[in-house]
Amino acid sequence: AQSVTQPDIHITVSEGASLELRCNYSYGATPYLFWYVQSPGQGLQLLLKYFSGDTLVQGIKGFEAEFKRSQSSFNLRKPSVHWSDAAEYFCAVGLSKQLTFGKGTKLSVIP
Amino acid sequence: ETGVTQSPTHLIKTRGQQVTLRCSSQSGHNTVSWYQQALGQGPQFIFQYYREEENGRGNFPPRFSGLQFPNYSSELNVNALELDDSALYLCASSTGDSYEQYFGPGTRLTVT
Numbered sequence: 001a002q003s004v005t006q007p008d009i010h011i012t013v014s015e016g017a018s019l020e021l022r023c024n025y026s027y028g029a030t031p032y033l034f035w036y037v038q039s040p041g042q043g044l045q046l047l048l049k050y051f052s053g054d055t056l057v058q059g060i061k062g063f064e065a066e067f068k069r070s071q072s073s074f075n076l077r078k079p080s081v082h083w084s085d086a087a088e089y090f091c092a093v094g095l096s097k098q099l100t101f102g103k104g105t106k107l108s109v110i111p
Numbered sequence: 112e113t114g115v116t117q118s119p120t121h122l123i124k125t126r127g128q129q130v131t132l133r134c135s136s137q138s139g140h141n142t143v144s145w146y147q148q149a150l151g152q153g154p155q156f157i158f159q160y161y162r163e164e165e166n167g168r169g170n171f172p173p174r175f176s177g178l179q180f181p182n183y184s185s186e187l188n189v190n191a192l193e194l195d196d197s198a199l200y201l202c203a204s205s206t207g208d209s210y211e212q213y214f215g216p217g218t219r220l221t222v223t
Contacts, residue, residue, distance in 0.1 A: 098144065
């Protein structure tokens with residue numbers, strides 16, 4: 001079955017530390033890939049997207065993600081986390097006119 | 112540029128009632144998608160509207176229906192509300208067949 005997996009439900013990092021959030025997908029073809037962020041009580045904000053081409057994509061707020069076809073992964077990274085990055089992060093796949101989301105990873109940041 | 116707006120922000124309904132949620136798409140966008148986000152879950156695709164017609168549907172029963180208007184705004188209607196319909200309902204707009212979707216703030220529906 002087609003699916004998007006975010007293995008980490010909750011991650012806690014110290015402010016200034018690096019961050020990597022994992023995302024794996026299970027689809028027959030390479031889909032369009034997205035990362036969204038959701039602050040409490042808010043809608044989803046698009047951080048970055050991968051359609052084709054360079055497998056390392058840059059997004060807003062200093063985030064980047066790397067597409068690895070061999071691992072069916074699209075992990076999100078940030079070299080230095082800020083307290084304002086605390087939120088929930090969703091990986092999504094675009095296929096058949098819809099976005100399919102993972103269950104999300106909640107990020108907590110320790111001052 | 113105007114972003115995606117949704118109304119109302121919060122809504123409380125009783126089981127068995129009907130509800131209508133509204134969405135205005137981002138300026139220049141002609142496609143609207145609706146998602147349901149239950150507590151602690153990722154959003155789930157309900158359906159998409161393009162040029163006033165349903166353009167794709169997820170695994171939701173027919174009591175979930177929608178409309179898109181000539182100005183590309185949209186409504187989500189849910190009949191015979193059930194307790195499990197309690198969720199955040201998100202609207203997203205995009206252009207044509209693009210998967211790059213921009214989300215509104217959502218409507219929090221509580222069914223008692």
